[in-house]
Amino acid sequence: MFDVLNKTVPQAWLRTRSQACALFRPPALAMALMCSATAQAQTASEAALAPVRLSGFGTLGLAQTQSEQGWLFAREQTQVGARSKLSASIDSRLGLQANWTPSERWEMVAQIVFRERAHNASALEILDWAFLGFQPSPEWHLRLGRTSPDVFLLADVRNVGYALPWARPNVEFYGWVPFNSMDGADVAYRWQTESADWQAKLALGEGSGTVQVLNADASLPVKARKMWVLSLGRETADLLIKASYVRTEPSLTPSPELMQLQQGLSTLASLPMPTLPAQAQALERDLYGRDLAEYFSLGLQYTGRTWQSTTELSRVKFQTGMSGGWRAYASLGRRWQRLTAYAITGLSRPDREAQLAPGDWQAQLTPVLGPQGAAAAAALGAGAAGAINASRFSQSSLGLGLRYDFPQRVALKLQLDQIKTDPNGSAAWRHGNANAEQAHVLSLVLDFVF
Amino acid sequence: MQRRKLLQMLPCMALFPRATQAKEGDLFIVVNSANSLRSISKKELLALYTGRNRYFSDGSLAQPFDQARDSALREIFYNTLTGMDLAQINSYWARLLFTGRVQPPQTLADDAALQAEVKRNRQAIAYLGREPSDSDLRVVMVLGRNS
16 A cells, blocks of 8 residues: 655755765765655555555354243344344354555545345445545545444444454444444544544434344334434543434334334324324324434543453434433453453433323224224224334343454454343344343354454 | 774764664664654654554654564564554454554565565655664664563
């Protein structure tokens, strides 16, 4: 990889002390300048032919779920989740990246990631990045194209297991994130103080993806329109502190089942009755998050020679639906040369209590719709409450793990998680239901980069 | 006669004093002698080799180069400079590379390959296990184990 546009013009040439006097002889100086011009020409031509630098990362993972109710583990809601108690699809993935830097200021980067995705996910979703980068000065960096939103501490490195201390990013904090990339532009400004490096970044664009309604085995295309991402980070040799804010207008394409619920609730909302229409309208609005979503987060990462710790806190606000709430995790690890032992705990608490099925619809509607119609409407109301609660994410976890680093940029991890799910909080589980559950997940992953 | 020759050399020697008294196990940070950089601080070197800065102090682009990925010299260099061992620095660079922020230093096989690269590339900076005798290279810092 070679660069051009050398800003400096060679002036006095300083050689070793034995040749210092010879430098000031005119023929030597002329020779030096000629060599400089030749070197510049060589550098310029080499940069025009700068090779594309290929790199990659991957994970081979096995995860065993133990759940009394037969729930199956899922790492993130953009994936189908485990197909059986023992699954190799949850964590396994392969990423390939190409970097091309034709000049000092320009670069092009593309990254594709092969991993399990939601049903009916678009093939284009394997393209996590494809951007053009421009650095007009040491302080400013602009990117245009598809990038990973720089939210939280680890959202843009969540697929690179080798770069993470644990088997996977904490599910309570990262599992619900519906977008892996955004199309748009971002600008970053970096500056230094006496004690630290700072970076502020602003990104604008749109996100899109496909999320899995895990307990229904259904997938939904989602979009994040008018997405703003702001982040501010302060970094020293061993401590990173970062705050980020995201504002977007989410929308999704409802499944046929959701559309049926919407149509039924809209019909009930139009009935000339005192209270039921407002209840039906509220249920229809909460079927899924829309209108406006905001995320606030604060993260702290300490990486010392022996100890390492990461903790993050986020507040997610949706105007509608059950996806809003508080999420956090904290981890502590200790290294003994190649071996690291760690503990990680996470928590997700929704803003709102679980939606109850409307209890009096049958009584209210029997005079209007008759017994059969009223019963169908009551079932519709119960179905809507269940659909709303399907996106309610209320659980906590405690994990213990070991990581061993092999010399060739390979790491092996063994992690055991205990996960407690509250009633009506199983959004993260495939085949979950409205009950509470305490499950265990044992994971063995092999991470590598090349 | 020998004393006179020595006295004649003294003015030249005074103009170009050795930056430090190197000891065995030290690493020599070198740039192309056409580079205007005369010396580099540990903080500046740390910034270049951890991706926090891509430029020399004069504003010109820097291209840091590494010894072979699993070599003892690379391990000593990063341990001395950052306190991180190879696994930690490899994880660190994986995080930077695969988030599209900055690329890690290119690795070359050994001192000879690094010297050849620095000789031909004015923007290169590298570290060697032995003090170079080539006049096309300039030592801008000696990184000792006690640095």
